[in-house]
Amino acid sequence: MKKCFVILIFVLFINLTLSSCKSFFEGDDKLANRKMEEILNVIQPGKEKELKALFSADIAMNLNEGVEELMNYYKGSYQNFERVGGPNVSDSFSYGKGKKTINTSFLVSTNIEQYCVYFKWCIEDDFDKQNIGVRSLYIIRSLDNPHFQKFVYWGDGSGSEGIYVGKPYAGTYLEDLISCTYDQNQEQFISLFSQNAIAFQADFMDNVSTLFSMYDGKYDNIYKKSVTTFSSEHTKGYDISYHLYRLEERIPYVDCICLRWCTDSEDPNNLGALSFYFKKADSNISMEDFYWGDGNWLSGIHIDVQQNPS
Secondary structure, eight states: OHHHHHHHHHHHHHHHHHHHTHHHHHOHHHHHHHHHHHHHHTOSTTOHHHHHHTBOHHHHTTOHHHHHHHHHHOOSOEEEEEEEEEEEEEEEEETTEEEEEEEEEEEEEESSOEEEEEEEEEEEESSOGGGOEEEEEEEEEGGGOTTTTTSOOBTBSSOOOEEEESOOOTHHHHHHHHHHHHTTOHHHHHHTBOHHHHHHOTTHHHHHHHHHHHOOOOOSEEEEEEEEEEEOSSEEEEEEEEEEEEEETTEEEEEEEEEEEEEEESSGGGOEEEEEEEEOOOTTOOSSSOOOTTSSOOSEEEESOOOOOO
């Protein structure tokens, strides 16, 4: 009798262990696929609570607007999905405690549309259980994603957490301006700026000409880049910073460029590029810090402005 009792306890222990370590045995790729299916099954009218329940507790409490936008944006019921990026796993272990996060990108087809979907999911966090759950969910129609044919979709690049719909990788806005200088297309370059930015700066057109005479947009690589979000009472969008690596006659140069781009505003004349800073390579440029101009984000185009040390 005692022997049977010991065997029963052992079997129960094994079952509980296998259940609690499912993520270890199942594999990260299968885990990511399963989580994607769970998400898609609840992006349906009437399942708003189920969708929020998949997110970590600290994120879910601020999701009402994001859930509503997602329900309005996503059309149809999914037919199939394909994992096209990841899972990229970040894990750590210290003093008997662990944390594990997965980043994954999918291509999802419904009976109506095709979407690029990226999510960040915290699987384990022994340091703070409130973090466990989906932390970021980005979705964009493939037709609206300017880099769809070239790159895997990883959200807008800002690292923001929550639900975001229809947001391409924000670096696209800066790269479009760089492409215009490469092609020497001043007309297209100007068209990307907000009407208010053009009107605000009296010498805007002169600055465009000066910029094009200094910089043809050619660069060998992006040395360093950052994408963050900004928001004020009436506008929101992205702040983008690139260090552009140039190799001329075997001598490396790093030019700096940053952009504030407005994606949403009560005033439609604010939409587009608000502020553009360009700094030619010199010995005062720090390769360790992102370039954000003078930090004032003045409207218009600003050339050879030193980095604000603060």
